[in-house]
Every structure is written in structure tokens, then in C-alpha cells.
Amino acid sequence: MTIEPISGLLATPTRIRTFDDDNGWRRFSTVCPFTRIARGRRRVQPHNVSWSHVKACGLAVLSRTARALQEAALPNSCAFCGTRLPVTVAPVCTACDRDLPRIAAACSRCGVPLATTEAGAASCGDCQRDPPPFVTTVAPLSYAFPVDAAIRALKFQRTLCYAAALGDVLLRSLPQLPPDIEALLPVPLHWRRQALRGFNQATELCRPLCRQAGFSILQQVARGRATPYQSGLDAQRRQRNLNAAFHVRDRIRARHVLIVDDVITTGATCRELARVLLDAGVAKVSALAVARA
Numbered sequence: 546m547t548i549e550p551i552s553g554l555l556a557t558p559t560r561i562r563t564f565d566d567d568n569g570w571r572r573f574s575t576v577c578p579f580t581r582i583a584r585g586r587r588r589v590q591p592h593n594v595s596w597s598h599v600k601a602c603g604l605a606v607l608s609r610t611a612r613a614l615q616e617a618a619l620p621n622s623c624a625f626c627g628t629r630l631p632v633t634v635a636p637v638c639t640a641c642d643r644d645l646p647r648i649a650a651a652c653s654r655c656g657v658p659l660a661t662t663e664a665g666a667a668s669c670g671d672c673q674r675d676p677p678p679f680v681t682t683v684a685p686l687s688y689a690f691p692v693d694a695a696i697r698a699l700k701f702q703r704t705l706c707y708a709a710a711l712g713d714v715l716l717r718s719l720p721q722l723p724p725d726i727e728a729l730l731p732v733p734l735h736w737r738r739q740a741l742r743g744f745n746q747a748t749e750l751c752r753p754l755c756r757q758a759g760f761s762i763l764q765q766v767a768r769g770r771a772t773p774y775q776s777g778l779d780a781q782r783r784q785r786n787l788n789a790a791f792h793v794r795d796r797i798r799a800r801h802v803l804i805v806d807d808v809i810t811t812g813a814t815c816r817e818l819a820r821v822l823l824d825a826g827v828a829k830v831s832a833l834a835v836a837r838a
């Protein structure tokens with residue numbers, strides 16, 4: 546009887562016994578060279594490998610080959626400076642991420658930046674006078690270079706690599722939001738504008754949240770009226786521009802919905818969308834945007 550140490554992926558090296566039993570079977574433990582999974586203390590015949598283990602090895606080899614091919618065909622690089630990165634990480638390097646214009650303190654209801662002295666206050670003066678229809682608004686970055694340029698390039702030049710980089714910023718902001726959010730609602734575009742652009746930038750920003758945090762996207766809300774661009778309009782015209790812009794096509798089961806947008810300027814779009822959701826029976830609405838202007 547021998548005592549052998551095994552390590553591999555196990556957090557703490559374990560000592561197990563290896564010995565032959567009466568039927569010529571051997572208890573042993575190995576680390577598979579393909580999956581790098583310790584096969585544990587199992588009673589298996591030497592050189593007799595289970596079908597499920599063969600399948601696991603095959604899948605591991607396939608996924609590694611696919612990743613190597615992806616690395617060669619579609620190399621990942623930082624969206625802001627072009628530094629080459631592994632395909633498994635978001636396309637923003639540590640240096641560019643550190644330089645992004647982060648908002649140090651913001652109103653928890655509307656996301657407007659606050660002077661650091663006010664950081665202790667839960668909400669800004671405007672929200673205390675006229676509470677918005679959201680529980681929480683999170684917009685981690687200010688609408689300044691390079692975020693403004695990235696959002697414009699995403700929307701108007703179809704530079705989709707920014708969606709992955711900024712979507713990763715949204716993913717890392719999730720801990721600041723209430724934990725009971727059940728579904729995401731990217732601000733809908735009118736079908737004609739979406740057809741011309743080829744995509745909805747808010748939906749693209751949601752992809753890392755769906756893939757890594759497991760959220761689903763609400764499909765029941767549509768933009769029924771093609772509204773002119775909000776940029777260049779004052780707050781009152783923005784609100785008038787949005788009246789009856791959205792409608793709910795089907796019953797919404799989620800109780801807490803998170804509205805996702807690229808940038809919140811006056812908050813008029815999010816307010817209108819939140820009002821439509823609350824009218825449709827949603828209990829709570831929060832908002833998440835990359836930047837707050």
C-alpha cells in the first residue's frame with residue numbers, strides 16, 4: 546500500500562491511498578492531462594476510462610482549439626488603446642480602465658454627480674423635492690473623453706468593440722444595484738432607426754450582463770413613435786418629444802426591471818419608460834447607464 550500526494554486543481558493537496566483490491570481493480574487518483582480535473586478516489590480498472598470522461602476530454606480539447614482559433618482569427622485588443630489582450634477578458638486594458646472618468650459620488654435615485662461633501666446624502670435636492678420613478682440609478686462614468694467619443698462611435702460608426710468594453714463597465718457596476726432585479730430593458734429604438742443602424746446599442750451593452758450575470762431581456766416594450774434625436778432639445782422639449790413614445794405589447798411578469806441605456810442626460814427617456822412599466826404593473830424600476838451627462 547502506498548500513500549501518494551495529489552494536487553492539480555484541488556485547493557489543498559490531498560493524500561489518498563492506491564491499492565489493488567480482490568477483483569484486480571485499483572483505487573487510484575490521477576489528474577487528467579486534458580481536463581486537468583483530478584479524477585478523485587474512484588474504483589476504476591487501470592486503463593479502463595469511462596465514457597463520460599472521454600466526452601469531457603473531447604469537449605475540453607474542442608473548446609481549447611476553438612479558443613486558439615478565435616485568438617488567431619479574431620484577436621482581442623483594448624477598445625481604447627489597441628493593446629493585445631487574451632480573448633477571455635473584456636476588451637479594455639487595466640491602464641485604460643484606470644483612466645476612465647469615474648463619478649466619485651452620485652445621487653442614488655437619479656445618478657446625478659454630487660459634490661463629494663454631499664456624498665453622504667442618499668439623494669439630491671431635485672429627487673427629494675420631486676422623487677423620480679426609479680428605486681436606484683447607477684451611471685458609473687461621466688460623459689467626458691474618451692467615454693463620449695466611444696458612445697458616439699458605437700452609435701454612429703457602428704464600432705461594436707466599444708459595446709463589449711462599456712458593457713463590462715456595466716457588469717462591474719451591478720453590485721451597486723438592488724439584488725432583486727429580475728429583467729433588463731434596453732431602451733427600445735423605433736424599428737426604423739434600429740433597421741438603419743443594424744442594432745440597438747443599449748441591447749449590445751446588455752450582452753455581458755446577460756452572459757455573465759444570467760439576466761434576460763424584456764421583449765414586451767416597443768417604441769411606437771419615431772421620435773427625433775433627444776440631443777439638442779431642452780428638458781421640456783425632450784419630455785414632450787417622448788410623450789406616448791413607448792407601449793407595452795404583452796404582460797410583464799418581472800417585478801423589478803432594470804432600464805439600460807448608453808447615456809442619461811436629463812433622465813427624460815428613463816422616466817417615461819419607467820412610467821410605462823409602472824403602469825403595466827411592474828412593482829419597481831431601476832436604471833443603469835454607462836455615463837451621466
Ligand SMILES: [Zn+2]
Pocket residue numbers: 623624625626627628637638639640641642
Ligand atoms: Zn487600453
Ligand SMILES: [Zn+2]
Pocket residue numbers: 652653654655656657668669670671672673
Ligand atoms: Zn437625484
